[in-house]
Amino acid sequence: MGQLLSATLVMLLVFVANNGMQQTEAQGVTRPYVRPPARKNLELEFSLWQTSTSSATSPTQMHVSLAGPNKMKVSWMTGSRTYNVPAIVRYGTAQGQLTQVATGTTKSYNYLLYQSGQMHHVILGPLADSTTYFYMCGGFGLVYNFTTPPPAGRDVPIKFAIVGDLGQTAWTESTLQHVAGYDYDVLLFAGDLSYADYFQQKWDSFGQMMSPYAHYRPWMVTEGNHEMEYIPLLAPSFRSYNTRWDMPYAESGSTSNLYYSFDVASAHVLMLGSYTNFGVGSQQYNWLLADLKKVDRSVTPWLVVVLHAPWYNSNSAHQGDGDQMMEVMEPILYQAKVDILFAGHVHAYERTTRAYQMNIDPCGMMHITVGDGGNHEGLASEWLYPQPEWSMMREASFGHGELDVKNATHAYWSWHRNNDNEAVKADDVWITSLSGPKSGCESSTEFIMN
Structure with missing residues (x-):
């Protein structure tokens, strides 16, 4: 019954919005807006060439992406090529129970005089829908989380x-x-x-x-x-x-x-x-x-x-x-x-x-x-x-x-x-x-x- 009422409410809102839109969309609008002066560029304190082992192997630049049905990809950078950090992610649905392990690939590149750190990409799955997972890049360190679609x-x-x-x-x-x-x-x-x-x-x-x-x-x-x-x-x-x-x-x-x-x-x-x-x-x-x-x-x-x-x-x-x-x-x-x-x-x-x-x-x-x-x-x-x-x-x-x-x-x-x-x-x-x-x-x- 609750789902029926919710669906009815959505359709009512759609009907009202569409009827209002037909009246306001007949002519295009150019909206002037006086923007304040441009803000300065951010100066972020970051270096990939730290000397300590911990900073050279700690995950940075984390991001996640879809990787196929019921799969997610975890990507991160480590700062040194000297320490071969494994492309491993430990994960699970509870922060204290990262019982599942996935392995992936590691990439790096040169660009003129620049040498990148190690970029790791690890696919996790199969995963449940609309579920929060906790994960640890490289198998150690801080625990992060993402929510599946x-x-x-x-x-x-x-x-x-x-x-x-x-x-x-x-x-x-x-x-x-x-x-x-x-x-x-x-x-x-x-x-x-x-x-x-x-x-x-x-x-x-x-x-x-x-x-x-x-x-x-x-x-x-x-x-x-x-x-x-x-x-x-x-x-x-x-x-x-x-x-x-x-x-x-x-x-x-x-x-x-x-x-x-x-x-x-x-x-x-x-x-x-x-x-x-x-x-x-x-x-x-x-x-x-x-x-x-x-x-x-x-x-x-x-x-x-x-x-x-x-x-x-x-x-x-x-x-x-x-x-x-x-x-x-x-x-x-x-x-x-x-x-x-x-x-x-x-x-x-x-x-x-x-x-x-x-x-x-x-x-x-x-x-x-x-x-x-x-x-x-x-x-x-x-x-x-x-x-x-x-x-x-x-x-x-x-x-x-x-x-x-x-x-x-x-x-x-x-x-x-x-x-x-x-x-x-x-x-x-x-x-x-x-x-x-x-x-x-x-x-x-x-x-x-x-």
Whole structure:
């Protein structure tokens, strides 16, 4: 009886919100906001070259990620190559009973004169759904914990936190604090993580900065342009990114850490690569076709895409950066009836209505740009006028997004502006999935091949 009342209440709220939205979404909004002066970059005290054995072997830069059905990956760095710390994690459902043991892999890399510490990646599982596990990296030291996502299921609710273009400023720190105040299940990161920009020690300071927030909930990331760090003949692209952020690409049939997919609760999420080959016939293109053909909307009714360079952008910054990828892949995603596409890159917030080929289309994707995490480059405050018909809300402020999937058909999106020490909800909308029979938008697996 209680579940029936709860479901009825949710549907009533959806009905009221949708009717109100129809009145307010008829015209796009450009919201001016006077941002205080940029905060200074954080100066984090951290070194990978401590001389004591304890500091050289102690885990740092911890983060966890999904690693396939009922599995989680624990990743951490130790500071010296001299001491071979084993890639071992002891874990269990009680802090004093870490009776299970998992082993994994260890990676390191050189970048010009820089030598990384040892990056360890260990997959734990099978794990129970919606359960808190306690774990110990390397088999000794401090005990941490994470909570697994909800079980797979068509009507299973799930909460996503959405960020992009974080960097390492005091605005970044406030964004992370605001995200931590949201009881999310999985964080989706739309690229541009550390803004190390070739200076590898900044990857270490970023790892330390985000560790308190990333070691207890899974972070799923895709690459941005600041992760490339390519130096001809000296350093291949994405060397640091691929070493430190090892995503579950093989589990989804991908051959590259730069694009992959995963299922969680009632959603299928595609993490696409804006900066690796996406042309017709490329490995990413062929993988995308194969992946979408395996999606069963009766099992995962929500279909979400995350990439870096936005396809729909009415800001003067980065105009056209995503056009080539959009030309190739938008028809495929349109036929698959993707619900939402999240992007970063532009340091501002923008939300569109459903659109296709730059026109409003009730069977198209909603595009949401969240490249506003707080990086040192500042905000992109120059908008194009007139505001495109498909652009519903845009504002040049730092912030983060929250996607609260209620059931198989309805989700609630909200964007929260960083306003000094508070997160202020500045935009929200109810979203109806295209998988529902009442959407009038039937998905197809006969994707365009030429």
